[in-house]
Amino acid sequence: MAEKTIQLEVKRQASPNAEAVWEKFELEWRPGMNVTSALMEIAANPVDASGKETTPVTYDSNCLEEICGSCAMVINGKARMACSALIDQLEQPIRVQPLTKFPVVRDLAVDRSVLFENLKAVKAWVPVDGTYDLGSGPRVFPQQQEASYPLSNCISCTICMEVCPQFNEATGFVGAATIAQTKLFNAHPTGKVYKEDRLRALAGDGGVQECGFAQNCVEACPKQLPLTEAISDVSRDVLIQKAKDFLRA
Numbered sequence: 001m002a003e004k005t006i007q008l009e010v011k012r013q014a015s016p017n018a019e020a021v022w023e024k025f026e027l028e029w030r031p032g033m034n035v036t037s038a039l040m041e042i043a044a045n046p047v048d049a050s051g052k053e054t055t056p057v058t059y060d061s062n063c064l065e066e067i068c069g070s071c072a073m074v075i076n077g078k079a080r081m082a083c084s085a086l087i088d089q090l091e092q093p094i095r096v097q098p099l100t101k102f103p104v105v106r107d108l109a110v111d112r113s114v115l116f117e118n119l120k121a122v123k124a125w126v127p128v129d130g131t132y133d134l135g136s137g138p139r140v141f142p143q144q145q146e147a148s149y150p151l152s153n154c155i156s157c158t159i160c161m162e163v164c165p166q167f168n169e170a171t172g173f174v175g176a177a178t179i180a181q182t183k184l185f186n187a188h189p190t191g192k193v194y195k196e197d198r199l200r201a202l203a204g205d206g207g208v209q210e211c212g213f214a215q216n217c218v219e220a221c222p223k224q225l226p227l228t229e230a231i232s233d234v235s236r237d238v239l240i241q242k243a244k245d246f247l248r249a
C-alpha cells in the first residue's frame with residue numbers, strides 16, 4: 001500500500017431487505033479525489049481493508065459535477081453530493097452510508113421516486129406538448145427570469161427532504177423541492193395555467209402546512225435554492241386559493 005492512504009467505511013446492504021453491514025477499505029491517496037472517485041477505485045479492485053475480496057459498491061452517479069443530482073448520500077453524518085465531497089476536506093475514516101429517509105435498493109443506491117411522484121402531483125412542468133407548432137412562447141421580463149432562475153437550479157437530489165424533520169411517513173410532507181418547483185412553474189406565463197391545481201395539491205395533508213420551518217433544507221441544499229422564501233410564498237398562495245375556493249363553493 002502507498003505511503004498516503006484513505007480510510008473509507010461504507011455501509012453495505014445487498015438488497016432492500018438484507019441486513020446492513022459496514023465494510024472498511026484502505027485506498028491509495030491521489031490528489032483531487034472525491035468520494036465518487038474513491039468508490040470507483042473500489043469498483044476497479046473490490047478488496048476490503050483486510051485483503052478479503054468483496055463486491056463493488058453500488059451507488060448512483062452520472063455527471064460528476066453536482067448537476068444531475070443522483071449521487072446524494074450521507075458522508076460523515078451529513079447528507080451531501082458524493083461527487084463534490086473532496087477526500088482532502090473530510091475527516092478520516094470517511095463513513096459513507098445511504099440516505100436514511102428513502103428505501104435502500106442496494107448499498108448506497110436508494111429509491112427516491114417519492115420526489116418524482118410529488119412533482120407529478122403538483123404538475124411541475126410547463127404544458128407545451130402538442131402535435132403542431134405552437135409558435136414562440138410568451139415573453140418573460142428579465143426581472144422575472146432573474147427571480148425564477150435560482151428555483152430552476154434544483155437538481156432533484158432530495159437532500160432537502162432527507163434533512164427535514166417533517167419529511168416522514170406520519171406527515172406525508174411533500175418536502176421543500178416540490179414546493180419550490182410549484183413556485184417556479186406558477187410564476188411561468190404558460191406554466192401558470194395549472195396554478196390552481198398546484199395550489200390545491202398542496203392544500204391538504206402532506207401539503208405546505210406540514211412545514212415546521214426548521215430551515216434545515218435551505219442550509220443543506222447544494223444549489224442554494226431560496227427554499228424558505230418559496231415555502232412562505234406558496235403557503236400564502238395556498239391560503240388565498242383556499243379562500244377563493246370557499247367563496248366559490
Ligand code: SF4
Nearest residue numbers: 154155157158160221
Ligand atoms: S431543493 Fe435543493 S436540496 Fe432539494 S432537491 Fe432541489 S437541489 Fe436538492
Ligand code: FES
Nearest residue numbers: 062064066069083
Ligand atoms: S454525479 Fe451528478 S450530482 Fe454528483
